[in-house]
Amino acid sequence: MKIELPREVDYIINELIEHGYEAYAVGGCIRDSILGKEPEDWDITTSAKPSEVKKIFRRTVDTGIQHGTVTVMLDKRGYEVTTYRIDGEYEDNRHPQNVEFTVDLSEDLKRRDFTINAMAYNKQKGLVDIFNGLCDLQEGIIRCVGSAAERFDEDALRILRAIRFSAQLGFEIEGETLKAVTEKAAKLQFISAERIRAELNKLILSPHPDKLIDTYKAGITKVVLPELDAMMETQQNSPHHIYNVGIHTIKALEQVGHQKELWENGTDKQKQNMDNKSQNDGMNFNQKELLILHWAILLHDVEKPGCKVSGPEGDHFYGHAEKGAETARNILRRLKFDNETIDTVYRLVRWHDYRFALTPQGMRRAVNKIGNDIMDLLFELKTADILAQNPEERKEKFENLAQAKLRLKDIRAKNECVNLKMLKINGRDLIDMGFKPGRSMGETLERLLEQVLENPLLNEKQTLLDMARQYKN
Numbered sequence: 001m002k003i004e005l006p007r008e009v010d011y012i013i014n015e016l017i018e019h020g021y022e023a024y025a026v027g028g029c030i031r032d033s034i035l036g037k038e039p040e041d042w043d044i045t046t047s048a049k050p051s052e053v054k055k056i057f058r059r060t061v062d063t064g065i066q067h068g069t070v071t072v073m074l075d076k077r078g079y080e081v082t083t084y085r086i087d088g089e090y091e092d093n094r095h096p097q098n099v100e101f102t103v104d105l106s107e108d109l110k111r112r113d114f115t116i117n118a119m120a121y122n123k124q125k126g127l128v129d130i131f132n133g134l135c136d137l138q139e140g141i142i143r144c145v146g147s148a149a150e151r152f153d154e155d156a157l158r159i160l161r162a163i164r165f166s167a168q169l170g171f172e173i174e175g176e177t178l179k180a181v182t183e184k185a186a187k188l189q190f191i192s193a194e195r196i197r198a199e200l201n202k203l204i205l206s207p208h209p210d211k212l213i214d215t216y217k218a219g220i221t222k223v224v225l226p227e228l229d230a231m232m233e234t235q236q237n238s239p240h241h242i243y244n245v246g247i248h249t250i251k252a253l254e255q256v257g258h259q260k261e262l263w264e265n266g267t268d269k270q271k272q273n274m275d276n277k278s279q280n281d282g283m284n285f286n287q288k289e290l291l292i293l294h295w296a297i298l299l300h301d302v303e304k305p306g307c308k309v310s311g312p313e314g315d316h317f318y319g320h321a322e323k324g325a326e327t328a329r330n331i332l333r334r335l336k337f338d339n340e341t342i343d344t345v346y347r348l349v350r351w352h353d354y355r356f357a358l359t360p361q362g363m364r365r366a367v368n369k370i371g372n373d374i375m376d377l378l379f380e381l382k383t384a385d386i387l388a389q390n391p392e393e394r395k396e397k398f399e400n401l402a403q404a405k406l407r408l409k410d411i412r413a414k415n416e417c418v419n420l421k422m423l424k425i426n427g428r429d430l431i432d433m434g435f436k437p438g439r440s441m442g443e444t445l446e447r448l449l450e451q452v453l454e455n456p457l458l459n460e461k462q463t464l465l466d467m468a469r470q471y472k473n
């Protein structure tokens with residue numbers, strides 16, 4: 001097995017070897033290289049102690065010296081070099097109380113989570129694969145190194161990582177490992193929101209968001225996202241639906257696959273394009289927007305369980321969008337998301353059920369209410385939502401959406417005013433005209449906007465000033 005190491009990684013390994021130490025690339029980068037994917041980052045493991053690593057390389061950063069990690073800087077990029085270690089007892093299911101360094105590579109590999117993550121490589125020795133990680137990688141199996149229960153006791157996050165990797169790679173979880181996942185799921189309560197959030201993000205962005213069903217069955221969501229359990233347990237007796245709320249939600253997540261594949265397999269260039277948001281009919285989103293979209297899809301019906309009313313002609317979920325937006329906000333706060341993500345998901349959930357009135361005026365009003373900035377995301381969310389509903393009822397919903405998209409395109413092409421910012425006059429102009437700053441001035445601007453939404457030709461400075469003068473009197 002030959003793995004192409006980046007020049008810098010090869011250089012660091014060779015320097016360490018020339019100074020009499022052992023050194024290998026290890027973990028995720030080896031797994032990804034064998035799979036033919038470009039690794040996100042390259043970790044190096046060595047028999048050299050941190051102080052010894054620091055003597056060899058000119059520029060280093062003490063990233064986690066007490067855990068044996070030094071970052072070697074080459075050309076502004078950092079490479080983490082960690083001393084072979086045997087973790088001590090884990091306190092709080094998360095942090096090893098103490099770390100013991102060792103000169104035995106196998107001791108270091110033994111402490112890692114899964115066999116596919118426990119392989120090391122350098123040019124001289126080739127692949128070091130004590131736990132048959134290569135075989136599991138080829139057969140598509142997630143298996144803990146040694147005792148799964150022990151690995152999960154050391155770090156309970158691994159319980160969720162097992163399913164996250166199975167979702168990213170499309171792998172099955174081996175029987176003993178899966179048994180331990182279920183038995184130990186409750187331990188996730190001791191793991192920080194930030195670490196759980198990172199795993200959930202990767203899971204829902206993966207090509208297999210359907211693995212969320214496994215997190216439900218294993219009792220993981222009961223701890224980290226109990227709202228999904230309620231969704232999985234809520235039937236919807238309605239001509240629009242063929243799945244319960246939870247399965248509908250997961251099916252909707254599956255519909256944005258084309259975007260995800262591009263992201264997963266994208267070259268750096270493609271990723272850069274996505275970061276810069278290349279405009280392709282509003283269908284390409286950068287990574288943050290993609291994440292927002294996925295969370296909005298995951299949570300769009302989160303309050304259906306709470307709003308369900310069953311009548312003779314089926315189930316109704318009145319008010320679930322408004323209430324759902326509040327609940328989505330609380331969930332994302334609990335998971336310590338940033339405010340921009342929280343606010344955008346809130347708005348998307350709030351408007352996910354909106355039926356567009358297809359007149360130009362109706363559409364301008366809709367954009368004004370919802371916000372031009374989230375319209376593309378909203379269209380994508382609605383598309384995914386419809387695709388996960390009863391196919392028999394799809395046609396008319398898609399027609400409405402297609403028309404709405406065309407109208408939005410038109411509004412944007414003509415640069416029609418859809419908010420106060422785009423109005424050709426502002427508060428300053430009104431003050432110059434003798435308005436007093438305050439409520440009535442704000443109301444005047446709102447009244448003018450109302451008129452402009454109705455008739456965009458009115459959005460001329462002089463016309464608006466004349467109209468404002470009338471309101472003043």
Ligand code: CTP
Pocket residue numbers: 026027028029040043111112113114117118155157158161
């Ligand atoms: N690791 C572990 N237990 C954890 C986290 C990490 O044993 N809870 C080990 C694994 O060997 C893993 C390596 O540390 O391969 C690097 O961890 P990390 O960067 O979190 O994961 P990757 O495997 O690189 O995968 P990804 O980047 O997708 O998270």
